Amino acid sequence: MQGSMEYRMLTYGRLAEDFEAHVKSSYPEILITKATSKSEIKSILPDVNAIAGFNFLTDEDVSGIKWIHAFGAGVDSYLKLESLDPNTTITRTTGDLGKQMGEFCLTYILAEIRSIFTTYENQKIATWKQIPARSLADLNVLILGTGSIGQGIAQQLNGLVNKIIGLNRSGTSAAQFHDTYNWDSISQIQDIHVVISALPSTTETSSILDTAFFKLFNAVIFINVGRGDAVDENVLIEAINSGHVNNAILDVFPEEPLPKESNLWTNDRVLISPHQSGLTTIDDVTSCFKLAFNAMKRDERNNLFVDQEKGY
Amino acid sequence: MQGSMEYRMLTYGRLAEDFEAHVKSSYPEILITKATSKSEIKSILPDVNAIAGFNFLTDEDVSGIKWIHAFGAGVDSYLKLESLDPNTTITRTTGDLGKQMGEFCLTYILAEIRSIFTTYENQKIATWKQIPARSLADLNVLILGTGSIGQGIAQQLNGLVNKIIGLNRSGTSAAQFHDTYNWDSISQIQDIHVVISALPSTTETSSILDTAFFKLFNAVIFINVGRGDAVDENVLIEAINSGHVNNAILDVFPEEPLPKESNLWTNDRVLISPHQSGLTTIDDVTSCFKLAFNAMKRDERNNLFVDQEKGY
Numbered sequence: 335m336q337g338s339m340e341y342r343m344l345t346y347g348r349l350a351e352d353f354e355a356h357v358k359s360s361y362p363e364i365l366i367t368k369a370t371s372k373s374e375i376k377s378i379l380p381d382v383n384a385i386a387g388f389n390f391l392t393d394e395d396v397s398g399i400k401w402i403h404a405f406g407a408g409v410d411s412y413l414k415l416e417s418l419d420p421n422t423t424i425t426r427t428t429g430d431l432g433k434q435m436g437e438f439c440l441t442y443i444l445a446e447i448r449s450i451f452t453t454y455e456n457q458k459i460a461t462w463k464q465i466p467a468r469s470l471a472d473l474n475v476l477i478l479g480t481g482s483i484g485q486g487i488a489q490q491l492n493g494l495v496n497k498i499i500g501l502n503r504s505g506t507s508a509a510q511f512h513d514t515y516n517w518d519s520i521s522q523i524q525d526i527h528v529v530i531s532a533l534p535s536t537t538e539t540s541s542i543l544d545t546a547f548f549k550l551f552n553a554v555i556f557i558n559v560g561r562g563d564a565v566d567e568n569v570l571i572e573a574i575n576s577g578h579v580n581n582a583i584l585d586v587f588p589e590e591p592l593p594k595e596s597n598l599w600t601n602d603r604v605l606i607s608p609h610q611s612g613l614t615t616i617d618d619v620t621s622c623f624k625l626a627f628n629a630m631k632r633d634e635r636n637n638l639f640v641d642q643e644k645g646y
Numbered sequence: 647m648q649g650s651m652e653y654r655m656l657t658y659g660r661l662a663e664d665f666e667a668h669v670k671s672s673y674p675e676i677l678i679t680k681a682t683s684k685s686e687i688k689s690i691l692p693d694v695n696a697i698a699g700f701n702f703l704t705d706e707d708v709s710g711i712k713w714i715h716a717f718g719a720g721v722d723s724y725l726k727l728e729s730l731d732p733n734t735t736i737t738r739t740t741g742d743l744g745k746q747m748g749e750f751c752l753t754y755i756l757a758e759i760r761s762i763f764t765t766y767e768n769q770k771i772a773t774w775k776q777i778p779a780r781s782l783a784d785l786n787v788l789i790l791g792t793g794s795i796g797q798g799i800a801q802q803l804n805g806l807v808n809k810i811i812g813l814n815r816s817g818t819s820a821a822q823f824h825d826t827y828n829w830d831s832i833s834q835i836q837d838i839h840v841v842i843s844a845l846p847s848t849t850e851t852s853s854i855l856d857t858a859f860f861k862l863f864n865a866v867i868f869i870n871v872g873r874g875d876a877v878d879e880n881v882l883i884e885a886i887n888s889g890h891v892n893n894a895i896l897d898v899f900p901e902e903p904l905p906k907e908s909n910l911w912t913n914d915r916v917l918i919s920p921h922q923s924g925l926t927t928i929d930d931v932t933s934c935f936k937l938a939f940n941a942m943k944r945d946e947r948n949n950l951f952v953d954q955e956k957g958y
Binding site: 433434440444448453460463464465467591599606608613 | 745746749750752753754756757760762763765766768769772774775776777778779781782783805902903904906911917918919920921922925
């Protein structure tokens with residue numbers, strides 16, 4: 335039973351200092367060490383059986399790791415590690431990320447339907463030009479992924495937009511959604527004005543938003559707050575050029591930071607946001623850590639526990 | 647009794663063509679004529695007893711006019727006419743302007759707390775730089791004016807922000823506001839993050855937002871969707887320079903279009919919006935016209951009827 339295990343934990347990256355202090359004061363039973371470089375990670379790793387942090391940026395051997403607590407909602411950087419033990423417990427931080435991402439989506443939907451970047455550019459040339467706005471209340475929104483993040487986004491948009499449709503693997507209904515579909519019935523979804531991807535990165539979701547997917551829509555606002563590998567850059571640019579997507583707001587990319595040479599930077603239908611739609615705070619990390627650790631001690635599971643096979 | 651009066655009506659400006667067609671088909675008892683220039687207004691005016699349109703842009707004699715139906719919510723351009731008969735009935739168009747203006751305020755509040763213009767500029771130089779966002783749910787909003795426009799704005803923000811405070815002449819409570827104050831008790835209002843002016847233009851509100859007013863606040867987002875003469879340009883710039891106002895979003899100005907030589911165009915803390923927070927549609931005009939005309943026929947009054955002394 336893992337709950338009775340003694341944990342020697344390595345933490346690293348953003349929030350590591352605050353997290354280390356928190357664990358030292360609140361969980362004396364956990365022996366925590368902070369690494370400040372890749373070489374420190376390498377030297378400390380053989381002596382620990384647990385790690386905690388954002389993306390794991392080295393390919394060191396993690397076969398001896400029994401518990402990983404991710405500081406973010408996405409755990410793909412861990413799941414990609416070849417040495418990962420299938421029995422390793424992975425827990426994650428969701429916090430109010432869904433709410434934050436919902437505010438992010440609301441911000442950019444409003445920015446688009448009110449053309450505020452055009453008005454902003456007009457100001458630079460002292461040009462007075464009225465642009466009619468579309469109303470938020472007329473929009474139908476499709477959210478890809480109906481888990482905690484997708485539901486958080488839907489909750490923020492509920493009551494403001496006309497209709498919120500969810501898409502998930504099973505088509506089972508989910509809180510906050512007026513209706514849900516599965517991927518096989520996607521062609522039945524009609525009159526969508528905004529498509530939001532909250533998909534995690536798994537083997538199934540890689541490049542899932544393909545040309546055929548975008549052809550289902552007409553001049554939609556496309557927002558990606560999930561993971562960048564759900565859509566290939568060239569597929570998206572083609573969808574923009576052919577009018578299926580009117581504007582894209584991208585917060586995530588296959589490679590981050592987005593490489594300088596990417597054509598997305600200069601596409602005037604694309605807004606680049608540097609993975610900031612939901613920024614995990616130390617409070618998010620510590621409260622999810624507490625929920626995860628307490629569940630482990632009781633040998634229970636909750637929605638913070640990742641299914642390695644599903645990938646989220 | 648005005649309801650039994652036979653109206654000969656002049657219409658002009660934006661929406662005049664649609665309005666003329668609507669009146670001809672729906673109100674055969676009203677004889678309507680459309681003017682397409684100031685000289686046509688001048689030549690037709692002596693033969694009519696009613697006018698309908700946006701701002702009245704000439705200073706012709708209107709002493710014979712018994713009814714004015716304004717296409718917008720602001721009627722100051724009519725009230726300023728020296729020849730206006732104090733007994734002239736003035737009705738106006740509110741439609742869903744409050745709702746639209748609420749969406750406008752929501753758009754720019756979110757744009758500010760998520761620094762989207764900074765991210766937009768960073769994209770131009772291919773720069774990946776995360777900026778933490780403030781949360782909408784933490785903000786306290788003060789709305790100046792609690793009439794139909796102020797209430798419409800409050801309704802859009804309700805449930806999204808922390809608290810909505812209203813300010814009006816009497817301090818009497820109003821729908822959608824958590825609390826209301828009058829101008830004498832304004833110094834009691836604390837912890838405000840956003841100030842929205844929905845004030846009409848009257849002799850009382852002219853330059854009412856003075857240096858002493860802005861000193862009550864610290865680094866607020868200031869939004870003006872009321873009338874531009876509520877605040878002098880130099881007073882606002884001083885409030886920005888002294889930190890009482892962090893950013894200003896201005897949709898209205900003392901002179902519109904805003905003159906090219908205004909220092910506001912180039913102030914990097916000021917966003918200029920060309921009086922587009924709420925754009926009246928022909929449906930807004932005709933539905934308010936119907937409500938106003940029906941009330942007049944029954945010798946009744948409703949909230950579309952302007953009190954000439956109050957100025958709104």
